[in-house]
Amino acid sequence: MGRAPCCDKDNVKKGPWSPEEDAELKAYIEQHGTGGNWIALPHKIGLKRCGKSCRLRWLNYLRPNIKHGGFTEEEDQIICSLYISIGSRWSIMAAQLPGRTDNDIKNYWNTRLKKRLLGKGTLRRSDREPSESLSVSAIERMQLLQLQGSQSSHLTFYNNPVLWPKHHVPVSHAAATTLDVLSGVQSPALDFHSPSGASSGELQDLVGCQLPDLSCYSDIYSFQEANNLTTENHSMIIQEYEIGLI
C-alpha cells in the first residue's frame, strides 16, 4: 500500500546549508527543474538532505528574484492590512509582495512590525487561558483594527482593492450595506451577541445573498463590544467571513 518512505531521516543532514550545497541545488534546478518531485530531488543531485529541506531552501533563498530585508513603507502597509484582513496567512501575503517569501514576511512581522505597531504589550500565547477561543492572531488583528480606526483610513483593506488577495471575491454592495445597517442598528430580531441568535437563513433573507452560520461570530462580537470596536469593523469582519478569509 502507498508509496515508499520519502527519506531516511537518520541519513539526512540538518542545519545550515553550505555554499556548496546551495550551488549544487541551484545548478540542478536551473538546468533540470524540480521534476515535480522534491523528495526525489536530493537523491538525483546526491545531496544528503530531505526533499522538504531542499524545497524550503530553494523557495526561501535560492529562487531567482528573491528580496531579503529592506521592507519598504508600502510593503509594511500591505502586510499590516493583510494581517488585519486575513490573519497569519503568510503565503497569501507573499503572493501579493513580489520577491518576498512567506518565511520572510512571517519573520518580519513577528520580530519587527508587530512590535512597532502593537508595542511590547501584545498578547502572548502563554498569557491566555487554554479555554479562550479567540486566537492570538485574532486578538492582534482586533488591536490593529482599533489602532487603524484611531489613525488614518488609508490602511483599510476594503477601501483598497490592490490589497485584496487574488482569490478575494468582493462582497456585493447591497450585502455590505445591509450588514452595516444591521450591525449598527442592532435590529431586535437579531441577537448578534448570542450563538443562538439570528440564523444565517434569517440574515440571508434580509441581505439577499447566501450567508454562513453566524454562530461562530459570538466571540468576535463579544470581543468587539468589550473593546469598543466600531460597527464598521464589525461588518468588515462579517464580510471577511463571508468570503472565506476568516
Next chain:
DNA sequence: AAGAGAAGCAACCGCCAGAAG
C-alpha cells in the same frame, strides 16, 4: 573588553488536504 540579554533570521517540526498506489 566582556558578559548578558534581546533581536533577527534560517531552518525544522508537525499538521492537513489531496494524490497516488
Next chain:
DNA sequence: TCTTCTGGCGGTTGCTTCTCT
C-alpha cells in the same frame, strides 16, 4: 476504498549577531 506519501503551510526553535551595561 483504504492506507500512505507528498507538497504546502503556519508555528516554533535555536543559532548568530547586535546592543546594552
